[in-house]
Amino acid sequence: MIRVVCPGSFDPVTNGHLDIIGRAANLYDQVIVAVLRNPSKSSLFTADERVELLREVSKDLPNVRVAKFNGLIVDFCRANDVSAIVKGLRAVSDFDYEMQMAQMNYNQAGVETLFMTTNPLYAFLSSSLVKEFASYGGDVSGLVPPGVLEKLTTRLNEA
Numbered sequence: 001m002i003r004v005v006c007p008g009s010f011d012p013v014t015n016g017h018l019d020i021i022g023r024a025a026n027l028y029d030q031v032i033v034a035v036l037r038n039p040s041k042s043s044l045f046t047a048d049e050r051v052e053l054l055r056e057v058s059k060d061l062p063n064v065r066v067a068k069f070n071g072l073i074v075d076f077c078r079a080n081d082v083s084a085i086v087k088g089l090r091a092v093s094d095f096d097y098e099m100q101m102a103q104m105n106y107n108q109a110g111v112e113t114l115f116m117t118t119n120p121l122y123a124f125l126s127s128s129l130v131k132e133f134a135s136y137g138g139d140v141s142g143l144v145p146p147g148v149l150e151k152l153t154t155r156l157n158e159a
């Protein structure tokens with residue numbers, strides 16, 4: 001039984017995240033999507049809302065479950081019997097930081113990190129860019145799942 005974790009902020013989940021989650025779910029027995037709850041970082045959606053959105057968009061993937069975490073991902077891995085962290089790499093710009101983080105996690109806790117290259121369709125895609133474009137009226141309908149688009153539009157109109 002190989003259980004992996006896909007950690008992130010997911011504020012909100014995009015088609016790029018979903019692509020990585022789905023591909024990890026094809027490879028491993030179980031995938032936990034771990035939503036980082038970081039009270040010191042401002043987010044558009046609360047951690048509970050981000051979890052809710054992820055559950056909705058991954059409902060057709062039976063071996064995916066969604067959980068919240070704070071603190072160190074390696075502690076989450078230990079507590080949940082997770083074999084490895086799976087991360088998506090978009091561009092070389094992601095690489096330096098991700099490599100450092102992976103080495104730190106291995107050094108500190110022996111936790112492995114596996115990198116998956118992004119689907120080229122989503123290589124430019126990040127939650128922050130989606131929020132920025134949408135906030136100025138940009139069309140992000142091809143970049144996030146429909147349920148997310150709806151909640152995003154509502155939230156930005158409230159703001």
Ligand code: ADP
Nearest residue numbers: 007008009010016087088118122125126127128
């Ligand atoms: P972001 O705000 O940049 O979308 P997250 O912390 O929510 O960042 O991302 C969580 C994980 O998902 C990270 O490993 C990140 O590299 C990966 N990821 C985010 N967007 C994409 C994408 N478009 N393609 C592949 N992986 C992605």
